[in-house]
Amino acid sequence: MKRFLIVTGWCVAISFMATPPVAAAADYFARRFALELDSGAAYYSIKLPAAAYAASRRGDLGDVRVFNGAGEPVPYSLDAPRDAARTPPTLRTVRWFPLPVTAADSAGAPLGVTIAADGSLRTTAAPPARAQHDTDLVDLGHVAGEAGALVVHLRNDNYQGRVTVESSNDLRSWQPAGDAQLLKVTYNGSTLSQDRIALDAVRARYVRLRWLDGAPYIESIDLEVQTASADRAQRADTQREWREGIVAHAGPTAGEYFFETGGPYPVDRLRLNLPQPNTVAPAIVYSRPSLQTPWREVSNATLYRLHNGPVEQSNPSIEVAADTDRQWRVVVDTRNGGLGSGALTIAAGWRPATLTFVARGSAPFTLEVGSEAVVSSAVSREDLLMGASSVAVAARLGEALPVAPDDADAQSANKDKDAMRRYVLWAALLLAVGSLGVIAWRLARGARVAADAAGNAPGATADKAGNAGRADGTGQSNRKA
Structure with a gap:
């Protein structure tokens, strides 16, 4: 038991040594953009650019941050556009x-x-x-x-x-x-x-x-x-932005097409551009956030592209509820030939969220996005403004900035640490299993040796002989009788 406790203690110590503290998680951001501010206001707002959506690694845009010139994060809110009430004309x-x-x-x-x-x-x-x-x-x-x-x-x-x-x-x-x-x-x-x-x-x-x-x-x-x-x-x-030229690839089943938006864009419009003129085909559109989740239907429509002399008409864009899923699937009815040959291309439209932040600290301010280590720290716009009467001034997105070498080195070092940590943990696990096996073998071997030693002792041999003699005498008495 003493040896078992010693080996277990060593394995636990190795595991703790191989696992870095939580505070060492890298706050690495994949993209950095300059923010251009005017008028020295307290609050600024900007429409979240398409590049920020493309760099984000979270469906809720939780990895968006604004930093001041000292590298400190500043308070911010992130608000989706509000749909105006659509009264029928x-x-x-x-x-x-x-x-x-x-x-x-x-x-x-x-x-x-x-x-x-x-x-x-x-x-x-x-x-x-x-x-x-x-x-x-x-x-x-x-x-x-x-x-x-x-x-x-x-x-x-x-x-x-x-x-x-x-x-x-x-x-x-x-x-x-x-x-x-x-x-x-x-x-x-x-x-x-x-x-x-x-x-x-x-x-x-x-x-x-x-x-x-x-x-x-x-x-x-x-x-x-x-x-x-x-x-x-x-x-x-008219405020909607579009990502054009998304090419869908054919799936294993006829009439099945797949494409990815490339980021958590809140897509609410889809333009499906058919490859060949004079095509009419009903279709169903599905989406899902990842490969591990099931598909869900989001819309259906009749797709068409009709050519008549100088006139060519195509189906209007498809309206869907704002959808941040990255994976999309289009299933076309193939009973009348489907879409024919050629590539189905898609344009995805969305209305960008508004980022509002407090200009705390000194310039320059930067917008950073794309981290696997951080979670959302956004507050509501009401809490951010705190009843302030001043209106947020529009900020402008500047040029893309290079990622700091220190950040890149930190990311690389953390990847190396992760790999090394996995190797050490596996080694500790194998050492623990091997040690337990050796201990079990030695305990079993010791038990056998003890049993053999007890069987070969002088007292045990005499008892065996006496028992044998009493058995023989009993047998002879029975035969005489």
Whole structure:
């Protein structure tokens, strides 16, 4: 027992020697960026750059830090963008007037249309023949809000064409107001439709639609009137950043494609670009944070890329709830040929988080990210500002800075220490097992020697002989009897 305790003590001592204290864990950061500050304010904020997302090794961005010139971390908050309430736009049916080619550019009211005292339009002639019709004049009326889009309901079973939009308040001077492509295609009993013409903040009374690929048969036209909340949501869409050119690789099963975003981006939009024109295929999109977790469905859509002369249209981007998963999977229905040959490419869009920090200490300040040793130390924005009336001033992201050689050496040294620690622990384990085996063998051998010594003692031999004689005498007595 004494030897066993001695060996155990040595093994425990070796293990402690091989394991460094927790405080020795390296706070190594993979990327460093300069932060440019103005005005000497107390608080600054910056949209977290895409490079920080790419360098982060945590799904919650817990390895983001801001340091001052003395290398001290400063307090900070990290806030995801808040989604504006999306109130459905108001739809109102508007009147439209087909115009012949010769009348579209006439000054004032075009041929076949008159203007009433209240500004409304009235028709005075039959609509032009199809061969002479390439423009439609739309009377938006009095809009209580902002004209967001025109929704054109087509009678055509199949239509694909481009349209340019102009606006005016007097039918004399016209201003460009955007362009769009309309689509209506029937596929496997369902209809693919793109019937919305976005208006670039139009506040005019009249809109003119010029059809570049032949005028469609229009059933009706609705006007989307945006509320203030819808307008905020639309502005938020313009703040989205995109990572383009992600190439998906085909999986082992037909119609299966895999890709990675390359960081914990809070992806809420996906553009799937099909490799071949004239392709239509339903698809389901899955994601997961790592290889060890199961897939979960996040969206489904019908993907298409249709070509008609100079017009080519593709499916709109897919909306998903903000998703920081890195692993993505697209499963395409292959019953009609799938996507064909070529590479499926993806663009991932997200709205970046806002980093707010206190400018404590002296400059220069740096943004650092990408550490396996640290955990999140962010506080809420309310706790950070502490009711301060001052508004956080916008900071600017400067150039990428080299990682300090000391940090790189520390990382390399820690890797070497980790490897050495593993080797020493294995050696200690093998030594302990071997020692225990030797002790067990020696104990067993000692037990056998003791048993043999007890069996060969003189007293034990005499007892054996006496017992044998008594056995013989008993046997003879029995035979005489």
